[in-house]
Amino acid sequence: MPTLVRNGEITEDAWTYDVANASNPEAGSILNMKDFTKQHAGELHGVLLDGSVEIEDIIDQVKRAALIAISFAGFADGRGLSLAVLLRSRYDYRGELRAVGEVLPDWTPYMLRSGFDSFELPDSRMAKTAIACMQRMTDQYQGSVSQPSPRFRRSSD
């Protein structure tokens, strides 16, 4: 059973992956892109994307979702990071952005800074480690979603 970390804390997950009820999804369910589009689902639903989507083509549909989950296919698949950056910085997506799939503690600092605010970790021990990982580094050189201003614009040391 995955453990959810949201806004820096282990949290009960209010969302479900409602595949059985795709034709009439309940509020609070995360749908795949096909079902999400077909049901004209909206602010009560979530949508699951993978790193390969051409976000420019679907942004108008997915933007209304309350939650966008992005799945990471493998440990070295960084596409979801660029997708998150685009959703947050270019398309101003304000809903929950969740990292799912292969999500390991040491990856979460990158995801956090790229705009994710929730993370599905494999178990509660890894969830706790992830929280510690995300708090480890004090500051960074370059700008990011979580701190758009690069260090050189904030400090003169």
Added chain:
Amino acid sequence: MYRYNQFDQQFVQERVAQYRDQTARYLAGEISDDAFQQLRLRNGLYIQRLAPMLRIAVPYGTISSRQLKVIAEISRNYDKGYGHLSTRQNIQLNWPELEEVPDILADLAEVGMHAIQTSGSCVRNITTDHFAGVSADEEVDARPYCELLRQWSTYHPEFDWLPRKFKIALNGSGSDRAATAVHDIGIEVRKTPSGDVVLDVYVGGGLGRTPVIGSLIRTGLAERDLLTYVEAILRVYNRYGRRDNKYKARIKILVRAMTPQIFREKVDAEWEHLHDGPGALTDEEILRVKNSFVPPTYADLNNEESLLGTQRLENRHFDAWVENNVDAHKQTGYAIVTLSTKTAGIPPGDVTDIQMDAVAHWSDKYGYGEIRISHEQNFVLPDVRQSDLLELFVAAKKQALGAANVGLLTDVICCPGGDYCSLANAKSIPVAEEIQRQFDDYDYLHDLGPLDLNISGCMNACGHHHVGHIGILGVDKKGAEFYQISLGGHAGNNASLGKIIGPSFSRADVTGSIVKLLDVYIQSRAQDETFLDCYRRIGMQRFKESVYANAG
């Protein structure tokens, strides 16, 4: 050179603490081998054929005497008392214990060094001309731009998990000593007639299995746009680069599949959103970084032509060394010295702790405490007084760092090969050694003139064989080591990729084949014509006929 500020120092120390924690969790069984592999690679740690290998970052090949002494000390304390200068200007240790790497990194951090992103699918150490800031033919000092890119790419949230490794090189000199044409991104830094610094950006060059010369996709980019434009390139690559096949994952494959024109359009479309954003460099930041590369306070000297003339007449070894290993300096009375690591019997680029200490000492005594590492795997002392050259030469000779062969046949670029590397198909170091022993006659070497001989032990091309005037590639033929020879590659201005001459040779036949190739050159060359120019003029045929004659 760039000096760490308080934040830079804090950052490397936090990164060490982070890696120490990762190592502890791995050793406690909390992280799988596969997951830890990615984490250790991002701190420069490979698991090699015989032992781990730690690659220490030497940003754009610049290192201080104090830092080099610490590496010598580390090699004594944690290793076997030697290190290896890599073809990307870094220093590698071949025998550290995995458990001790956090301690090594902590020692490095004390002197502002690290191993961050020296391996793994991320932006690697930024490289440049090893003569940057001092060479007489330099237009713009590229080091500040390298440092800006180093900081920007360090622990980047979005681009640390790319399809494959990513190498960026910059050059600001008349002659390109940074091999920019064969990098994922190559940047030419130049001045406009009105004195502004602008950047020309090449993308998709590379060696490996599919060697490609980079395509020019942007000319005249303003300094302030350096980081945002590179960000746009990396975002396009991160999204669309192939991840299904590691041999097709480099950006060169994407650029070729899309065509450079379409790739450029994609990058430009992305960049439209970025160039006026917070990532654009400020004048203050450019100035801050440039100010950390101000030249030392040179003494007011004259050129020492007559002294050197006399010394060279009296000592033919010194004469040869000045001819090959000493380059013209911007500053009157000074010279740039290259200390060759290429002595037969020693793997190219290998240096002992004693040699590292000696080089550090010379850089203090004969310079301003700064050393460079060239991608040809040699040390460079950038600021030597011309009047000190003879004394330095005598000292270097005693440490086996005085070979007068820079740019000549025996200044071989060579990967670690099958002796150390688990990827290699064949050994490379013994091949280099045999060639170096065969051509130990200086007069003959000098007569051959500039000649880049590059040797790789496998297709990954760490020895840059594609851009050797003569390239040698180790291949596996049913379990036996064979060697493919190519001609006509070149890494500098007007770069080109070598062409394979024909069927491969057994190890025993490699040196003999090189002898035959050089005989063809000597018989065919016009006056003062280099090997490369001669090959470009007469083509492959005569070389081929000679080397395969009587071969049945």
